[in-house]
Structures are given as structure tokens and as C-alpha cells.
Amino acid sequence: LKYCGYVDQNLETKKYSNSLKLFEMGNRVVEKKGLRKVAEPFIKEAAALAGETINLGVQHEGNIIYIDKIETSETIKVGLNIGRRIPSYCTGLGKAILAFLSPERREELLSGVEFYPYTPHTVRDRESLERQLAMIREQGYCIDDQEYVDGLICIAAPVFDHNNDPIAAVSVSIPKYRYDAIGKKIDYISIAKNAAGKISGELGSRRK
DSSP states (O other): OTTTTSEEEOTTTOOEEEOHHHHHHHHHHHHHHTHHHHHHHHHHHHHHHHSSEEEEEEEETTEEEEEEEEOOOSSSOOOOOTTOEEEGGGSHHHHHHHTTSOHHHHHHHHTTOOOOOSSTTSOOSHHHHHHHHHHHHHHTOEEEESSSSTTEEEEEEEEEOTTSOEEEEEEEEEEHHHHHHHTTTSOHHHHHHHHHHHHHHHTTOOOO
16 A cells, blocks of 8 residues: 555654545545535635635645635735645644544544644644634634734634534635724624535534
């Protein structure tokens, strides 16, 4: 499997983990089953309501991979491209998923993570992250306040499958200056949660 590129081996621990190649194969299966197709009308609806960029992302071995987005028509855009991989601990999409994983799975993904400070707002340690995740579980959404990119606010909510497992997340990405100016006029939290909830329902989730 290692020779064929389906698993990666940690040189220090000698442990194996699924490779990106295996993930991409799995993602094709997801595509066949229609995750992006199912999500498309709902993220388009969210984009129209928010007037901002809407992202769809999935988790892979502690990283978030952006698999789709509807970009804002605003002249000034702040967002990340489809296919971009970034650490889950410092993104709205990532933390929205991490919060609802089992404690065992979360430990697998976060054990040994080095909390690199991408911005002055990035979470710096596991204890602080766990406090954030507990709040996300209680609220049902995550607000990423410039944790990965200065000047970018992301509001994210998890997508659940028919087993009620978090398999993806939806986020609204907003430049901070625009969020500060109109954030109280547009309910971005409800937009993200409603889109994620509709996608979850289409995937067979019974989660309320």
C-alpha cells in the first residue's frame, strides 16, 4: 500500500495513515454519491443571501480541504481556492467538524499537532482549542476571527451524514471591514447553519 501511494508512514512513530491519494479516491466516491451536487443549490442559496463567498470543505487527517465554493460578486474578495489544504485547528470549517467528532477520533487527529501561529489570533494550544470546540458543540457553529488569514472572518457550520457523523462543513467568508460594517444587518450564522442543515438532511442525517 505504501509503495502504491495509498498510505503514508511517519518516520518517527512508524505508524501508517491514509494518504492524500487514498483520500482523493474516496472523494471520487463521495462525488459519485453526490456531495457536491447535493450541496450546490444550498451553497448557491447561501451565497445569494449572504452576498459573500460560501465554502464547502472536508477534513483529511487533521487538515481541511476546500472542495467547492461560490465566490462573492464583490470587488474585494478574501478567500481560499478549491483544493487548498490548511490545518483544521485554525479554520472555521475545520473546527466545525472537529467539534463533533468522537473524542477518540479527535485525539487521533490532534495528538502531536504543533499549533503554528499563522496570525496573532491563531489558537496556540490544545487546551484553548478544546474550550473553543466545547463552545462550538453548544452553539452549533464556529466563528473564525482572523485565525488563518488576517482580515478574514469565517462563520462555519457542520454537515452530517446518514450516520450523523460530521463529514463536511459550510462557511461564509467575509472581509473583516465588511463584517464590521454590516455584520449586524445580515444573519451570517443562520445562513451557514441553514445551508449545512439542508445538506445534512439531503444526506439522510436525522440530527436536529
